[in-house]
Amino acid sequence: PRLTDSVGKNLGTLNLQHATPAVELYAQLFPTHLNATKLRHFHRPTIKKALGKLKPGEYHPVQSVRKISDTRAAEREKERQAYGGGEMFYMRRLQDLSGLDSDIVLAEYSEQYPSLLNQIGMATRIKNYFKKKPGKQDNPPMLDYGEIAYSHSSPFQADMVPGELLQAFENHMFRAPIFPHKLLPTDFLILRTKQNYHIRNVKNIFTIGQECPLQEVPGPNSKRANIFARDFLQAYIFRLFWKSRDKPPRIKMEDVRKAFPQNAENSIRKRLKMSSDFKRTGGVHCNWWVLRSDFRLPSQEEIRQLVTPEQCCAYYSMQAAEQRLKDAGYGEKVLFAAVEDEAADENDQSKIEDEVKCAPWHTTKAYLDSLKGKCWLQLRGFADPTGCGEGFSYVRVSNKPNAREVEPEAVQSKKMVTGTDADLRRLHLKDAKKILNKFGVSDSFVRNLSRWQIIDIVRTMSTQRARDGEDGASMAKFARGNRYSQMEYQEKYKEDCRKIFEGQNKTLATNHLTSTDNETSGDEDSDVD
Amino acid sequence: MSNTLSTTTTTTKKEKNEEQVELEQQFVLRMPPGDFATRLSELIESGDEKIRERLFIDVNPETRRGRVRFDDTIFKATLYDLPCVTESYKTFDRKTLYKIADIAQVLICRLPGDLSSSDDDDDEDEAMKRSNNNATTSDGGNEKKKKEKDKEKKYQWPHGLTPPLKNVRKRRFRKVARQKTQDHDEIEK
Numbered sequence: 001p002r003l004t005d006s007v008g009k010n011l012g013t014l015n016l017q018h019a020t021p022a023v024e025l026y027a028q029l030f031p032t033h034l035n036a037t038k039l040r041h042f043h044r045p046t047i048k049k050a051l052g053k054l055k056p057g058e059y060h061p062v063q064s065v066r067k068i069s070d071t072r073a074a075e076r077e078k079e080r081q082a083y084g085g086g087e088m089f090y091m092r093r094l095q096d097l098s099g100l101d102s103d104i105v106l107a108e109y110s111e112q113y114p115s116l117l118n119q120i121g122m123a124t125r126i127k128n129y130f131k132k133k134p135g136k137q138d139n140p141p142m143l144d145y146g147e148i149a150y151s152h153s154s155p156f157q158a159d160m161v162p163g164e165l166l167q168a169f170e171n172h173m174f175r176a177p178i179f180p181h182k183l184l185p186t187d188f189l190i191l192r193t194k195q196n197y198h199i200r201n202v203k204n205i206f207t208i209g210q211e212c213p214l215q216e217v218p219g220p221n222s223k224r225a226n227i228f229a230r231d232f233l234q235a236y237i238f239r240l241f242w243k244s245r246d247k248p249p250r251i252k253m254e255d256v257r258k259a260f261p262q263n264a265e266n267s268i269r270k271r272l273k274m275s276s277d278f279k280r281t282g283g284v285h286c287n288w289w290v291l292r293s294d295f296r297l298p299s300q301e302e303i304r305q306l307v308t309p310e311q312c313c314a315y316y317s318m319q320a321a322e323q324r325l326k327d328a329g330y331g332e333k334v335l336f337a338a339v340e341d342e343a344a345d346e347n348d349q350s351k352i353e354d355e356v357k358c359a360p361w362h363t364t365k366a367y368l369d370s371l372k373g374k375c376w377l378q379l380r381g382f383a384d385p386t387g388c389g390e391g392f393s394y395v396r397v398s399n400k401p402n403a404r405e406v407e408p409e410a411v412q413s414k415k416m417v418t419g420t421d422a423d424l425r426r427l428h429l430k431d432a433k434k435i436l437n438k439f440g441v442s443d444s445f446v447r448n449l450s451r452w453q454i455i456d457i458v459r460t461m462s463t464q465r466a467r468d469g470e471d472g473a474s475m476a477k478f479a480r481g482n483r484y485s486q487m488e489y490q491e492k493y494k495e496d497c498r499k500i501f502e503g504q505n506k507t508l509a510t511n512h513l514t515s516t517d518n519e520t521s522g523d524e525d526s527d528v529d
Numbered sequence: 530m531s532n533t534l535s536t537t538t539t540t541t542k543k544e545k546n547e548e549q550v551e552l553e554q555q556f557v558l559r560m561p562p563g564d565f566a567t568r569l570s571e572l573i574e575s576g577d578e579k580i581r582e583r584l585f586i587d588v589n590p591e592t593r594r595g596r597v598r599f600d601d602t603i604f605k606a607t608l609y610d611l612p613c614v615t616e617s618y619k620t621f622d623r624k625t626l627y628k629i630a631d632i633a634q635v636l637i638c639r640l641p642g643d644l645s646s647s648d649d650d651d652d653e654d655e656a657m658k659r660s661n662n663n664a665t666t667s668d669g670g671n672e673k674k675k676k677e678k679d680k681e682k683k684y685q686w687p688h689g690l691t692p693p694l695k696n697v698r699k700r701r702f703r704k705v706a707r708q709k710t711q712d713h714d715e716i717e718k
Contacts, residue, residue: 016625017625018627019627028550028552041633043614043616043631043633044610044611044614044631044633045554045631045633046590046610046633046634047554047556047588047590047608047634048554048590049589049590049591050590056587056588056589056590056591056592056595057587057589058587059585059586059587059596059598060585060586060587061581061582061584061585062580062581062584062585062586063578063580063581064573064576064577064578064580064581066576066578067576067578076621090621091627093550094550094552095550097552097619097627097629098552098553098629099553099555099617099619099629099630100553101619102619102620102621103619103620103621103623104617104618104619104620104629105617105618105620105626106615106616106617106618106632106690107615107616107617107618107626108613108614108615108616108689108690108691108694109613109614109615109616110613110689110693110694110697110701112612112613112702112703114614117614117616118616118628119628120552120628120629120630120631121627121628121629122627122628123625123626123627123628124618124625124626124628125624125625125626126623126624126626144623145620145623145624146623146624147624179691179693181691181692181693183690184559184690185562185566185567185570186559186560186561186562186566187557187558187559187560187635187690188557188558188559188560188569188570188573189555189556189557189558189617189632190555190556190557190558190586190636191553191554191555192553192554192555192556193551193553193554194551197586198553199558199573199580199584200573201570201573201574205690205691206691207689207691207693207694324705328705328706328707328708329707329708330708334708353706353708354706355705355706355708358703382703382706383703384703385702385703386701386702386703387701387702387703387704388700388701390701507693508693509693510692510693511692512692
């Protein structure tokens with residue numbers, strides 16, 4: 001079934017505007033090339049060694065941000081007034097991404113490798129999902145952060161309880177439950193440039209639960225990934241032409257190659273040829289690619305449409321995960337198996353190594369497919385990022401209950417019925433009667449039945465018992481048909497979702513260091529094993 | 530940086546912007562619990578510009594060693610890698626957040642009298658010296674590699690910044706199934 005019908009909706013009102021440098025994919029924020037080291041440190045950058053004034057071995061003063069912060073706040077207010085008040089968009093330049101002013105909050109992901117992550121400059125909203133109690137006119141509790149969003153059905157993997165409030169990070173890439181915490185009183189935020197250290201008191205930090213992806217991560221070498229790479233290069237070239245101060249605009253091949261060292265010169269030339277001609281001779285234009293007079297350079301807005309920040313993030317995520325898998329010893333053959341194929345059936349799926357199934361191109365697709373009702377999710381299993389049953393395993397399983405019957409003994413008995421002692425046709429009448437006795441059917445009743453009637457009762461009752469969960473092996477082997485109906489499966493599935501989600505939320509909301517220690521050794525663990 | 534200004538007089542405003550703005554790198558400074566942390570917090574809160582005459586940092590990102598001086602007290606400090614991806618966001622309205630940094634490291638200060646961990650430090654310095662020496666000898670290669678790995682491990686802080694992510698590396702992160710086949714050599718090339 002769909003996890004919850006409303007997952008993936010509610011986005012109409014999101015109204016998300018990234019900082020302009022992010023929308024325009026400034027190379028400082030959206031690198032055109034990531035080498036292996038960069039990928040290994042994806043979103044975990046180490047502090048650069050000092051190139052400026054901050055040499056090691058010397059004490060450097062740490063400054064307050066108060067003055068800068070106040071000045072900038074005043075400037076913003078002045079600007080706002082100049083425009084006649086109202087809401088302003090302040091994130092227009094790179095320097096607006098400074099942490100020296102305004103309110104700062106931190107966010108810590110509970111997943112080791114979240115599938116989708118914002119690049120610097122990208123925006124996210126905090127939504128406070130609230131489920132009203134029926135009939136009551138209750139006001140949702142006020143929170144320091146976020147805007148209230150009334151939800152009738154849950155935006156997450158499990159239903160919300162009436163009166164429940166769940167905070168979430170939400171953007172075009174994912175939605176994830178968040179849990180407010182206070183930074184330890186011993187912890188301070190240091191901002192470091194080549195010249196200076198600044199220090200800030202930051203109070204608020206959110207722990208982020210497992211992401212519900214709203215966007216697919218492309219697989220390595222997939223059609224989607226290749227199209228992105230092509231467009232990314234094209235957009236870069238278009239922007240280079242926009243930057244050119246010459247008439248007609250012109251650019252150098254080297255500038256593109258430096259930015260895209262992974263691309264063959266041929267592929268770059270192909271992109272350049274779409275819009276420009278290479279001048280071998282011709283004085284001033286010699287060795288330049290000059291924009292053709294008959295080519296209309298796409299507007300900034302059109303270039304923005306061509307490649308979005310979100311697509312870049314998904315592509316980076318793929319590259320980083322590919323690097324991790326390679327580092328863990330998975331070769332290209334394993335990696336590329338059945339990534340692309342829309343119609344990859346269960347058999348193909350099962351050929352993929354488990355670790356590869358944990359890659360974001362598989363998990364995001366499985367999750368999104370499950371929203372569309374195309375498949376179910378494994379829920380508990382190897383792709384659970386927590387490894388302790390507090391997260392969902394976004395691995396696709398068939399939505400047909402028959403195929404979903406995964407308990408090995410059950411599968412076995414189904415295949416091996418003939419020629420074993422589970423074969424109903426060979427079940428001796430005496431044994432059948434014994435079984436019925438065990439089930440509490442009286443001899444006098446059995447005596448009046450024909451063999452086939454007796455066998456039928458054995459079958460029905462075994463199936464019934466197996467379904468009710470009292471399956472001793474002896475009874476289960478005569479059970480036939482689906483152990484659960486579709487409805488029962490759905491109920492069980494929903495219940496599993498709820499348990500996992502609540503487990504996660506309970507842990508991530510915990511404020512006490514000691515109590516979290518105990519929780520792991522509790523029953524949460526045993527669920528997985 | 531400054532010569533970019535003088536040479537490219539024709540660059541547009543936008544270009545200048547893209548080339549010259551340096552975004553701040555961010556990390557967490559952790560003081561020993563108690564009086565020092567409280568005093569520092571109050572000092573920051575007061576907005577007193579004199580903090581620049583009272584608090585000093587010296588850190589070498591490569592050796593991960595550092596010192597922090599607060600008034601007359603000197604703290605030895607070590608730079609560790611945080612386990613979780615941690616993002617820094619700024620906000621004007623407490624509804625829309627703009628990401629401004631990834632925070633990946635924490636500089637942990639020790640009280641001057643805290644000998645237990647500084648002993649550890651010395652051991653490590655020794656180990657590093659030894660491994661450096663080894664590198665020049667014939668069999669040092671592999672050993673050095675291993676040592677470096679151990680060293681890296683040593684600087685992996687086990688705890689997240691928030692209480693529920695305490696000991697998250699051991700307790701919560703899914704274990705990666707490594708493959709030790711011939712594949713690996715292929716990759717190394």
